Amino acid sequence: MAKVNVSLPQGTRDFGPEVVRKRNYILNTIRNVFELYGFQPLETPAMENMETLMGKYGEEGDKLIFKILNNGLNDPKNIDKAKAAFEKVIEGKNDKNLTERALRYDLTIPFARYVAMNQGTLTFPFKRYQVQPVWRADRPQKGRYREFYQCDADVVGSNSLLNEVELAIIYLTAFKKLGVAIELKINNRKILSALAERCGGSDKMTDITVAIDKLDKIGLEKVKEELLQRGLNNEQIEIIESYLSIDGSNEEKLNKAKQLLGNIDSGKKGIEELETLLSLLTAHPSQLTIDFTLARGLNYYTGTIFEVKANNVQMGSIGGGGRYDDLTGLFGVPNIPGVGISFGVDRIYDVMEELKLFPEEVHTGTQVLFFNLGENESRLAFTAAQQLRAKGIPCELYHEAGKMDKQFKYAEKKNIPYAAIIGSNELKENICTLKDLRTGEQTKILIASLPDYSF
């Protein structure tokens, strides 16, 4: 065998037939739930103009954007410009003479761009879902890839909390259908901003959220250390500590939060929103957890924030989202509020694989394999196969007359449940030996009645 010396770019993967079937199972399940709630599909290009993406994901995010080199850099008339641009890029600045396009980093910003561009023609509230790959120049590790799919649903043009309620139910419904046990964590950015206000100023907001988001990972002491490093004083840290130590049932947590932050406008508003949300979701209490330590990295969130954690498995969040007041403002169209959620498809796949949650049926494609046992036999088999296909039953005719041994093994490997054997004996009587390969049982039936058999 020739030595194959090719490889894949770091952090990317091929998806073989089995894997694609499982992935489609996940995606179709989620898509169906989206459709059920009136969301419409949208697709945007793999690449965007650099300025659409830059500066939208924070300093760290900018570094992780995959940039696309311009064409024609070696053209003599461009060489000087390209060299100058390269110098600038080395200094950490982008330059259009070297790169003016980049691969999309998430689906939310391209969506905001789309809404901004089409605001005149869209019917609001506009509800869309989008399932496409995104790219990040991150170093791969467990549950983290350089190319991965996001599966987002957003509603823009509505301030109603009803949207949050529906999105929460979409999460719960989709994961229930997939058989994945989850906890849906909820918090509200307004509460976090009230906390920042109590600690001396809204300019501390980012420092506080970044630090407390790590609580479950590094523990309280380390969080306090980090807060100190980020320039907060002991009095302020004490307030944050009392905030973080809030525990109990959702109701108890809300009461304690009221005592701490209820006299600040944004805190009061945030707590009210959480209360309303919970009161509308009373049918699903056990999976909903208020988590005041939940902060979410993306800074454009302004209200409710969500995060989905799978139970019984070591894995980062498998979904997240939240409300943003003014995402399209970035593209010159202010005052279009929105709220959205995202499913981490690749991580959901890994979780389902680890917990063995894929149903048996996802493996089967072809239902019937017609054996090829000679020229005349296969002609008849071919006709029969066409009749089954006309009925919508996926089937195959073995590609050449070969040993039965081989044909059985082919069926076994492809997980085909039925073998239809038409040999010289069957040919004479116009019948077919139909064998169920899972049980080993076989029956003879008329070829003419094959399309009516319930496979």
Place this chain on the structure above:
RNA sequence: GUGGCCAUAGCUCAGUUGGUUAGAGCAUCAGAUUGUGGUUCUGAGGGUCGUGGGUUCGAGCCCCAUUGGCCACCCCA
């Protein structure tokens, strides 16, 4: 971007303090078996030991570099 561990057949892995021709299981192919697979038995193919350099009489093993994988940090889905 920073750090740790790893890389031997298609896959999972052995390979002794550096020593002759690098092994096993699974998988593949062929035969035992001319119309009944999954079991069993027999046999075969398959490797410049990730790549490049170095040390040595001699390197799969030691050293350096490089690429890739896994894991942690940063960040995130």
